[in-house]
Structures are given as structure tokens and as C-alpha cells.
Amino acid sequence: MTKTRDSKSKPKAGFSRRDFLSKGAGLALSTPIIAGVAVAEPAGPAADVRILGPGKVPIALKINGTRQSLSVEPRITLLDALRNTLDYTGAKKVCDRATCGACTVIMGGKVVYSCSVLAIEAQGKDITTVEGLSTGGNLAPIQAAFVENDAQQCGFCTPGFVVACKAFLDKHPNPTMADVETGLGGNLCRCGTYVGVRQAVLTAARTMKGGQKNA
């Protein structure tokens, strides 16, 4: 005997599709929905939580050893604060979404994408930008090695790469080429200067140990 459409769609349990839709609609009216998923009601702010913004708030950042006071909206990234408020334009805004590494700075001893850190979160941490690498007008070994190895073309990715290389060498003073390739995986160069950049890291490693630059 052929099954009818009614017999196929008849619910097996005592909870019909109509029940589901009507009860679901009630749930939707009473519970916040994000992209089709029910989420818990947001709790109100705890009594001891201080809410900042949306207007500008005063903050202080320690950049290349100098304390800088500024006012920014809490939504402003460290990258935008550096470039637009403090005029440290070494770190570049390229992807603005933690992908390319052009905005790399060192914060609290770690390399970070400054486009993905809020300026307000960076307070109390030592921040090093590419402007802070040279001393007394002399290029840092990694900067000199970039020049020597012709490790840049358009140069847009270069400040981020230089900072990433500096941080890498601080932790890996005797790297192999394989170490360098892996260690710099968070920075992209559209011009394809990877060979020069990797050679620059090895050159700087030798220089920092007092070896011959061209050995």
C-alpha cells in the first residue's frame, strides 16, 4: 500500500511541527537571537565595573621608552593611535585585520599586530615601534642588514618585517634558515622580498655575534 503524504508527515511523538513553530516563536520573542542562535540575556554591568567611552578618554602609552599622554575613544586601535594621534607612522595599516603583519610592534616583549590591539589595552606595557630600533642615529643590526640584503621593494611591509625580525632575533640569536622561515610566518610581502628578508635575519644574527657581515 502506498503511503499518503499525510501519513508520511504525521509526527511520531506528541509534539507537532505546528507546536514546535508556535513554541519557537514564543521563545524568539522572549530571548535575544543572534544569527539564528538563542543567546543568554546580557547581564547588567557589575557595580564595580567602570564603563569608558564612547567619547574620548585620557590614556598614557609608553612608546620607545617615552611616556605619551593622549585622548582616544576606547574603540581606537593601537595602530590608529600611533599613526593618527602620536605621529608614529612606521607601523603601516594594510589589511587592518591581523593578517599581513605590516602593523607589527613589540608590546610587553611580544610581537603583536597593532591593528588588533586597542590603544586603551596597551597601557602599562612597553611598546617598541620601528622608530625605536636605531640608537644615536645608527641603524640597528637588523635595519642595516635589510639595506645590505636589498630586502625591500615598495617598502610597505618593511617596518613590520623589521620589527618582527628584531623580536625573532631576540629570542633566536642563532637561527637556521628553516627557523627564520617559520618564525616570520606572520608577515606577508606582496612584492615577494622573502629571500632578502631571510638573508637579512641571518646577516644580522652574525653581526650581533660580532661576526663578519658578509661571511
Ligand code: FES
Ligand atoms: S595591518 Fe595589521 S596585520 Fe595587516
Ligand code: FES
Ligand atoms: S616590499 Fe612591497 S609589500 Fe613587501
